[in-house]
Amino acid sequence: MSSRRSRSRQSPGSSRITEDQIADLVSKLQRLIPEIRNRHSDRVSASKVLQETCNYIRSLHREVDDLSERLTELLASSDTDSDQAAIIRSLLM
């Protein structure tokens, strides 16, 4: 028997993921995205979930950009030493 070495994309150790597992993961993502979560609808297609996830990630990136700008201005204009303790306390409690 000739051993055929077919180059497959998947590594030999990983098992093929089933559709059920993918559906599970998609529904888990669905619960994370506020847009879909708030609609209280169970019937959301996978492509819609992926699309909303992409939109959500992009909006989070935009928020990080805006917050960085805000923090830049705040850092430049204020004295942080006195605020540090208050910030740390409020974040870690």
Next chain:
Amino acid sequence: MTPPARLNASASSPCRLRTRFVLRFLKTLVKIKRSTPPPPSPSLSLTSSPEKIGRHSQRIKLAAYSSMARAVGQRRAWSRALMLKLKLSDKRKNRYRWLAARKMKQQKTLRRGCGRILATKRNRSEKGSPSRSCSGVDELRRLVPGGEAMDLGVLLEETAHFVRCLETQVRVMSIIADCFP
């Protein structure tokens, strides 16, 4: 049986993750604050050039992403990819340009996933939003660091964790911004 068990085990203590992120990010913020000289007079701070503000804001943004990636550590593929990308980008600025260029070629697939994070606002507006007809999965691969090299199942898991970490990051940054008088 279900992936969520494994996911929960690795993210078993979101509070600890948040704490780690907070401590690193605050340390970096203090470092940035100390390294930027204060304006000679208060009125001048208002007239600092937009380029300067953009540069500082980019530093803080990168500090946030880097602190989050380091807080997650090697446990996740996205954090590994992001840390590598940030390290290469940093090294390129300093000395090892040729080495980084070689590595960048090898890590070309990582690049796209992290491109959005490293882009400044200016670059972002120049690039615009190209109208592509790609499937949602392709778009997701571009957004998640290291996504292009992942299988679909792994990509979805990593996305869930990535989204939760981004939310934590945003929440922490807004709390810090609100704490200032």
